[in-house]
Amino acid sequence: MQWLCHYKQVHYVEKTDKPVESSLKRLGGVFRELGHNRKALFFLIAFFFYIDGVYTIIDMATTYGESLGLSSIGLVLALLVTQIVAFPAALAFGRLSRKVESGRLLIVCIVAYFFIVVYAIFLRQLYQFWILAVAVGLFQGAIQSLSRSYFAKIIPPEKSGEYFGIYDICGKGASFLGTTLVAVITQLTDNSSIGVGALAVMFIVGGVFFILTDRTPAVEQK
Numbered sequence: 001m002q003w004l005c006h007y008k009q010v011h012y013v014e015k016t017d018k019p020v021e022s023s024l025k026r027l028g029g030v031f032r033e034l035g036h037n038r039k040a041l042f043f044l045i046a047f048f049f050y051i052d053g054v055y056t057i058i059d060m061a062t063t064y065g066e067s068l069g070l071s072s073i074g075l076v077l078a079l080l081v082t083q084i085v086a087f088p089a090a091l092a093f094g095r096l097s098r099k100v101e102s103g104r105l106l107i108v109c110i111v112a113y114f115f116i117v118v119y120a121i122f123l124r125q126l127y128q129f130w131i132l133a134v135a136v137g138l139f140q141g142a143i144q145s146l147s148r149s150y151f152a153k154i155i156p157p158e159k160s161g162e163y164f165g166i167y168d169i170c171g172k173g174a175s176f177l178g179t180t181l182v183a184v185i186t187q188l189t190d191n192s193s194i195g196v197g198a199l200a201v202m203f204i205v206g207g208v209f210f211i212l213t214d215r216t217p218a219v220e221q222k
Contacts, residue, residue, distance in 0.1 A: 039217065042212045043213040044167065044170050046209035046212075048170045049205045049206035050203050051143070053206065054140065057178075060179065061132075064120070064196055070129055071126055081133050089140075092142075093105060093142035093145070102153075103213075103214045107211070110143070110207045113143070117203065120193070120197070121196065148164075151163070151167055182199065
């Protein structure tokens with residue numbers, strides 16, 4: 001642990017007399033810079049869609065299960081299993097990322113979530129919900145950690161604070177889209193399964209933009 005005591009932060013922002021004004025100016029500069037950094041821009045769009053799909057699945061899983069008449073206790077236990085599975089799965093993906101490009105692993109996670117949503121459409125029994133819970137756990141931690149890792153590699157390190165500020169806005173700001181989509185489609189069709197299935201669109205859009213991200217050359221840092 002000695003290395004923690006001697007860690008030196010290389011990239012940071014000097015303290016100013018007007019921190020709020022200075023932060024807003026730097027953040028505005030990054031937004032303008034995104035017009036030229038298409039790789040980062042495409043990734044943020046992709047992230048906005050697929051991470052919202054992930055959060056919606058996590059937030060609405062119990063509600064969806066109850067709408068199908070499944071046992072509340074069984075649903076809660078299944079969600080607990082999700083968290084238990086997520087931790088070692090995230091570690092496994094972390095080790096795998098040393099040998100496989102994080103971009104390829106992210107595509108695997110996005111595709112996996114697409115099929116998870118498709119599977120959820122046909123879910124009727126509690127044991128099927130448990131299978132769903134394990135599948136979500138396998139990719140839940142991985143897609144979040146890999147996203148941060150991938151994004152960190154395609155942004156200017158000296159502006160990582162500003163870029164990750166926008167990244168967090170995309171993650172938290174997207175949380176309304178998936179739930180709204182599910183609610184609207186469910187109301188229109190009077191079928192919660194079709195409503196949940198509509199989340200597949202989020203992963204399709206996110207996947208397409210991520211492929212664009214991966215194929216776009218990185219901006220050379222000055």
